[in-house]
Amino acid sequence: MGANQPTVVQENWWARLTRSKYFVYVLISPLFLVLLAYVIYPFYQTFLQSVVGEEGATLENYQRFFGLTSTANLEALWTSVYISVISVITCAIVGVTMAFLMERYEFPGRKLLSVLILVPMALPPLVGVLSFTFLYGESGIIPRAFQVLFDLEKVPFSLKGVMGVIVVHTFTMYTYFYLTAAAAIKGLDPSLEEAATSLGSGRIRIWLKVILPMLTPALIASSLLVFMISMASYTAPLMFGVERTMTMQIYLSRTNGSLDMAATQSTILSIVSISFLILMRWYQGRRNYQNQSKGISVHRTELRSQFAKYMSMVLSFIGVIILMLPILVLVLISFSVDGEWTVQVIPTAYTLQHYIDLFTDERTWRPIWNSLQMSFVATAGNILFGVAAAYAMVRTKFKGKALLDILIMVPWALPGTVVAVNLIAAFSEPNVFSFNQVLIGTFWILPLAYFVRHLPLIFRSTSAALMQMDESVEEAARSLGANWWYSFRRVVVPMAFSGILAGTLLALVQGIGEFVASILIYSTSTMPLSVAIFQKMYAFQFGTACAYGVLQIILIITVLFVSQKITDGKAGSAI
Amino acid sequence: MLKSVRLDHVSKMFGTAIGVENVDIDVKPGEFFTFLGPSGCGKTTTLRMIAGFYYPSKGKILFDNKDVTTLQPNKRNIGMVFQNYALFPHMTVFENIAFGLEVRKMTKAVIKEKVERAQKLVHLEKYGTRKINELSGGQQQRVALARALVIEPDILLLDEPLSNLDAKLREETRLEIKRLQVELGVTTIYVTHDQTEAMTMSDRIMVMKEGVVQQIGSPQEIYNQPTNHFVASFIGESNILEAEVVEVKADAVKVKLDEDIFVQGSMSQSANGKKLAVGESIKVSIRPEAVFEGSGPNQVTGTIQFVEFTGVSINYVVKVGSNIMKVMIINKGNEILKRGDSITLHVPEKGIYLIGE
Ligand SMILES: Nc1ncnc2c1ncn2[C@@H]1O[C@H](COP(=O)(O)OP(=O)(O)OP(=O)(O)O)[C@@H](O)[C@H]1O
Ligand SMILES: [Mg+2]
Numbered sequence: 003m004g005a006n007q008p009t010v011v012q013e014n015w016w017a018r019l020t021r022s023k024y025f026v027y028v029l030i031s032p033l034f035l036v037l038l039a040y041v042i043y044p045f046y047q048t049f050l051q052s053v054v055g056e057e058g059a060t061l062e063n064y065q066r067f068f069g070l071t072s073t074a075n076l077e078a079l080w081t082s083v084y085i086s087v088i089s090v091i092t093c094a095i096v097g098v099t100m101a102f103l104m105e106r107y108e109f110p111g112r113k114l115l116s117v118l119i120l121v122p123m124a125l126p127p128l129v130g131v132l133s134f135t136f137l138y139g140e141s142g143i144i145p146r147a148f149q150v151l152f153d154l155e156k157v158p159f160s161l162k163g164v165m166g167v168i169v170v171h172t173f174t175m176y177t178y179f180y181l182t183a184a185a186a187i188k189g190l191d192p193s194l195e196e197a198a199t200s201l202g203s204g205r206i207r208i209w210l211k212v213i214l215p216m217l218t219p220a221l222i223a224s225s226l227l228v229f230m231i232s233m234a235s236y237t238a239p240l241m242f243g244v245e246r247t248m249t250m251q252i253y254l255s256r257t258n259g260s261l262d263m264a265a266t267q268s269t270i271l272s273i274v275s276i277s278f279l280i281l282m283r284w285y286q287g288r289r290n291y292q293n294q295s296k297g298i299s300v301h302r303t304e305l306r307s308q309f310a311k312y313m314s315m316v317l318s319f320i321g322v323i324i325l326m327l328p329i330l331v332l333v334l335i336s337f338s339v340d341g342e343w344t345v346q347v348i349p350t351a352y353t354l355q356h357y358i359d360l361f362t363d364e365r366t367w368r369p370i371w372n373s374l375q376m377s378f379v380a381t382a383g384n385i386l387f388g389v390a391a392a393y394a395m396v397r398t399k400f401k402g403k404a405l406l407d408i409l410i411m412v413p414w415a416l417p418g419t420v421v422a423v424n425l426i427a428a429f430s431e432p433n434v435f436s437f438n439q440v441l442i443g444t445f446w447i448l449p450l451a452y453f454v455r456h457l458p459l460i461f462r463s464t465s466a467a468l469m470q471m472d473e474s475v476e477e478a479a480r481s482l483g484a485n486w487w488y489s490f491r492r493v494v495v496p497m498a499f500s501g502i503l504a505g506t507l508l509a510l511v512q513g514i515g516e517f518v519a520s521i522l523i524y525s526t527s528t529m530p531l532s533v534a535i536f537q538k539m540y541a542f543q544f545g546t547a548c549a550y551g552v553l554q555i556i557l558i559i560t561v562l563f564v565s566q567k568i569t570d571g572k573a574g575s576a577i
Numbered sequence: 578m579l580k581s582v583r584l585d586h587v588s589k590m591f592g593t594a595i596g597v598e599n600v601d602i603d604v605k606p607g608e609f610f611t612f613l614g615p616s617g618c619g620k621t622t623t624l625r626m627i628a629g630f631y632y633p634s635k636g637k638i639l640f641d642n643k644d645v646t647t648l649q650p651n652k653r654n655i656g657m658v659f660q661n662y663a664l665f666p667h668m669t670v671f672e673n674i675a676f677g678l679e680v681r682k683m684t685k686a687v688i689k690e691k692v693e694r695a696q697k698l699v700h701l702e703k704y705g706t707r708k709i710n711e712l713s714g715g716q717q718q719r720v721a722l723a724r725a726l727v728i729e730p731d732i733l734l735l736d737e738p739l740s741n742l743d744a745k746l747r748e749e750t751r752l753e754i755k756r757l758q759v760e761l762g763v764t765t766i767y768v769t770h771d772q773t774e775a776m777t778m779s780d781r782i783m784v785m786k787e788g789v790v791q792q793i794g795s796p797q798e799i800y801n802q803p804t805n806h807f808v809a810s811f812i813g814e815s816n817i818l819e820a821e822v823v824e825v826k827a828d829a830v831k832v833k834l835d836e837d838i839f840v841q842g843s844m845s846q847s848a849n850g851k852k853l854a855v856g857e858s859i860k861v862s863i864r865p866e867a868v869f870e871g872s873g874p875n876q877v878t879g880t881i882q883f884v885e886f887t888g889v890s891i892n893y894v895v896k897v898g899s900n901i902m903k904v905m906i907i908n909k910g911n912e913i914l915k916r917g918d919s920i921t922l923h924v925p926e927k928g929i930y931l932i933g934e
Contacts, residue, residue: 477630478663480650482677482728492676496667 026398030406033391037409039435040454044424045272051265051427063266075251075267082248082271085164085239086232089171090225096172097179098221105187110311111318118325122174124558125328126515128532129551131241132539133328134161134170136335143331146347166242171232173328178231179224186220187213219285226282230275234417236518249419249518256423256522268423272416279415283408329555336548343544356549366546369534370553376445376530377513380452381460384509387453388460389502393494395461396468397476414458418518421455426523443525451523452513459512460505467501468494504565511561515554579606580641580731580764582627587636589622596622597788599636604766604781606641609758611767613775614785615811620768623785624734627766629653640731651680656725656763657734661741662717664709670696670720671705677728695727698757715746719753726757733758733765739774751778772812776800784808804848805932809862816863816902820931822853830931832861835898840875842929851933860932865892865905867928876923881914895920 019025052063067075103109104116122130138144138161145157152158161169190213236249245254248271255264336356338349359366391410395403413421428435429450430442439446475497479489495502517532524533531550538547582604589596597619604610612620625631627638629650637646645653665673674695678688696702699719709717718738725733738754739747755778758765769775775782776796784791784799784807792804803809806817820840824831828844830853842861847853879897886892891913893904904922914920 472661472663474659474661474663475665477628477650478657478659478724479665479676480630481628481653481655481657481734482724483651483654483680484676485649485651488680493665497665499667 026394026400029390029398030394030400030402033387033394033406034402034409036387037406040425040450041409041413041457043435044421044428047427048265048272048420048424049269051262052269055262063262066263067266067270074246078246078248078251078267079270081164081244081246082233085167085171085235085244085247086229088168089175089232090228092168092172093176093179093228094221094225097176097224098183098217100176100180101183101187105184107314109314109318111315111322115318115321115325118322119180120177121325121329122177124555124562125174126517126532126551126554126558127174127235127237128515128517128535129332129554130174130328131170131237132535132547132551133332134166134173135241136331136544137327138169139166143348150347162242164242164244167235167238167244167247170238170242171228171235175228175231178227179221182220182224183217186217190216222285223282226278226285230278230282230415233271233275233278234415234419234518236417236419249417252419252423253522256426264423265427268420272420275415275417275420276412279411280408283411332548332551332555335544336552338545338548340543340545353545356545359546360549360553369529369531370550372528373514373531376449376528377452377510377516379449380456380513381506381509383449383453384456384460385502385506387457388505389464389495389498391461392464392468392498393490396465397473410461411458413454413456416455418451418455418516419522421451422519422522425451425454425519442523445528447523448520448528448530451519452509452516455516455519456509456512459509460502463501463505463508464498465501467498471497500568503568507561507565511554511558514557579762581606582610582732582764582766583639583642584623584627585637585639587623587626587633587638589619589626589631590634595788596631597785600783600790601636602783602790602793604764606764607762609755609765609767609778609780611769611775611779611782612785613769613772613782613812614791615770617787618785619788620770620785621736622788624736624766624768627732628655628657628734654728654731655734656728656730656732658718658721658725658736658738660737662721664717664720664724666709668709669705670701670707670709670712673709673720674724674727677724681728691727695723698726699723699753714742715750718742718746718750722754722757726761726763730763733763734768735765736768737770738767739769739771754778776812784811786811802846802848802930803862803932806860806862809930809932814865814903816865816900817932818861818863818900818902820859820861822855822857822859825853825855832859832931834861834900838877838898838900840877840924840929841926842931843926846927846929847931848933853931862930862932863902863924863928865903866890866907868902868904868906868922868924870904870906870911870920870922872921873923874925875929876921878919878921881916881918881920884913884916886913893920895922897922 019028053059053061055062066072070076100119104112104119125133136142140157140160140162142157142160145160148154148159149157234249235247236253239245239247239250240253244250248267252264252267252271255261255267335343335349337352337354339351339353339355342351343349360370361367391406394400395407416424425447426442429447430440432440471494476489476493479493480486484492515532516530517536520530520533521536524530529537531554535547535550538544538550582602584600584602587600588598600623602610612623614620622631626633629645629648629652632647637644639645640653665676668676671692674692675688678691683691692705693702696705699722701716701719701723704712704716704720709720712720718741721738735754739750742750751774758778767774767778776799779796781793781795782799783793786807792799792808794802799808799812803812803815809815810817818834820832820834822830823833823839825844829841830844830847831839831841833839840861844853853859877897879895879902881893882896882901883894884891886908888908890908891906891911893906893914895902895904902922904920
């Protein structure tokens, strides 16, 4: 070697590019492009549709929405908000009470109840509402049973209208409160309570001054979440015939052909949802309750008095029944002969035929096969996008990170109805993002909708896994000579695998059960499972509809079980 | 094998904050070189620039005269041991050690042979099939070491590799690392904030503070001839006393510590070989063990304020004039004085070190 002449090691252009500080932008630009094409652009098209009339830009639609000549829209907005607020309150009461009972008391039946309490999570939205109408609707099993039992003229009570919607919301959404409150209670530092007691504070004061304030962050976060999901709720108002809600109005405007009104309603609903999303992200950034002394959690209080023991047993039993009934009734009806169940309390004739048909009858099998295919396609896209985005968010630094974070979460905040309306607005005509194809009416529009709706799932579960992983592990691989791609493949992906898998399974089952967006954009050749259930319902083929539903529930329970196993119960991050 | 490492006036800025400033060092092939300094002084930052995880804002890094300033980490052929080991939790011990060899596309047979040799080197022959979480801290440490060494790196980088171990294991592993380094003769750069580690293992030490290099030298130089107050007090214990030069006669320098208290040092014992002039204010560093009981050169008397008996030594805190001095007397069965007693001390000329600031 020439004595003191420093020689530069030769490198190719790729190596030079990868260490440029702009390289990260090369990596993230496809992510932004996907978001631009399938989230922002469709949203923009809808907005455009709402403000562009025959003679150029106009606010006419918005004037009509807020105007007093026809109050349908304002009523719908009001009803949606009203239902959502009540849902938050009822879910909070049920969820937090349950969490306190389960975390602080030991009573007979607690173990069983603590598993079943999460049953509502296993119910796909449509199937859940379905079972509620079978159980508590006007011709539902319970009201009829009372009628027969007490020999009444009419059914003594039944779920309908706004009340029905709220009950269904409470049943399906209290779990959000339950999970966060239970986690917060578990995380409470017992020494805080002990400190308060030693300072002479009584039980009630401890609850009010110590425990509740510590739970507030968890409660506020769940409230925002439940509010957002209630606003987006579509299935419950549809089945209980509450037409004056935002989502129903959008659906009706579309089916009536007033597309610009549907666009206006969508835009307004989106603004509400996105505001709540931003509020929630902001709030999550501030929450801070932590258990400082590790390990020991508070001991559960055992019930001592005989009376309390019996009471709690009876109540647990009722709880178990209420939680199990929706699934039991679906199973029961799935064996009933279609068209035989009319005015009786429960179906009278039973058959195995529906289950045989699921897999043997071409026309019954078709929707299942469609949903499987479309969900697989969408999930494959979600994996690519989610893993790349999670890696970029957790491991790299770039300008616009907060924007990427919000953009990824937006599809999750957007009601499915709105996602569908946006996609229709964007892809009814060929454009560059659809590779010059009309997507509406083709196979591809549904997977695209699923892709957009479930965009955050794999992203979130993978980010959570990556955050657990020490950055120096990747550096160790690099120092041993592995290039970026090699260490990504051999170290990053295997270590984040449980997170990726948990998100993937969730995206898969959610895709298979997706109803809200599907109902607006499916075509007969690509009819998905959930739409098939809906149609069977309306054709009074209850048995087949319920057999489909049971199939979905089995899928979901399997997936929840598997992801619980692979992530040791850390899959909660994916919800 | 055996590369030299040169940092040519390297600085690293984080935004506007300074990580390290103007580090200029030349690590010789086969040398054991240590970065020593308190938390946040820029040791890790410097090491990561050598590894290639940071690129310097200014200056160049050369391995054997090859400019590698912006070469990617995976192209540098370095072995690195991380503070938290950074082992791959989803792989076994064998797979962890084999990782770097697989990257280098070696055949199965060669990999097996090399990994087994590395396992033997760190005394983990029987642990090949274990998962990482089934190992103790010390064993994980040795896997990390084997993984870094098996690729026959040109340079071995260690970032506080012992800080997660308990005291006993730390000493054992320290010897182990030193043994391996001597056996393999690999150029090694070692980061620590523990002066004992630095003193016992290193050929040379670089002392840093707030991103700036304070002194580079062998352990003896650093200990006996600290260039400034910071080094003198960071390495071992030292009495740093304010003084004024009152007389310079050839090599002899007489300084005044207090009214009527004078000591005499030597110009060859001044920091950076600096020539001192009469009237100059300086600082004097006197190690506690350089002070002896009884009469002799540079004799002073003081009052004992505090007594501590450790077994090996008797430690006194003595008030001499207005100065407080720590004194360490080796225990040879001598009488232990009490608080309030008066004591006569003396300091040989070579125990007095004259430093600037
Ligand atoms: N990525 C970074 N961004 C901004 N500042 C940094 C970064 N890394 C290090 N610094 C700053 O540079 C300085 C030196 O940090 P460095 O990690 O090198 O310290 P250290 O000597 O290794 O300390 P320790 O003994 O605590 O590991 C610190 O002030 C630190 O805050
Ligand atoms: Mg460090």
